[in-house]
Amino acid sequence: MHVFAAFESNEYVEMAIGEIIEHQFPREHIVFVEMNNEEKQRTLVDTINYSDGMSFSDTTATFATIGMLLGVIYGSVLFLGPVFIGLIGLVLGGGIGYFFDKRKEKQKLKRRQQEMNIRTLFVIQCKTFEEVQLIQEICRKYFVSYLGVYNREKQSKKGE
Secondary structure, three states: OEEEEEEOOHHHHHHHHHHHHHOOOOHHHEEEEEOOOOOOOOOOOOOOOOOOOOOOHHHHHHHHHHHHHHHHHHHOOOOOOHHHHHHHHHHHHHHHHHHHHHHHHHHHHHHHHHHOOOOEEEEEEOOOHHHHHHHHHHHHHOOOOEEEEEOHHHHHHHHO
16 A cells, blocks of 8 residues: 655655654655646647647637727728728737736636645555554644555456
């Protein structure tokens, strides 16, 4: 059986590992993995091979339509005419909509980076269920963010 624990703070990881080692767990059964947040800015334009489910064309098209409509309405009283002013309104509205979406996506990215702040993941190999319970108690004591148990015997019985 393996216990997986993810911590946000390195201080708590050190205290948890110190207590686990005090309970005579072999060091070779403990594996540390330092995690890096790889959340990056997404591209706004999707390709045919990759789509992240976020579309910028809705807001851009909406603002472009509103800009074009206002340009046609107010362009009829201007010297350049409704068609030319409508095209200018289309381009300006589309640009405003595009930058609205761009700003909204940056805010979402910033929020996701703050929410997912796991610094350290460690895996501990246990032989008995009592050891698993002890590890879980210690990890909860030191504010574990995520905790999971993998039991190979249960997984192999499910596959049969």
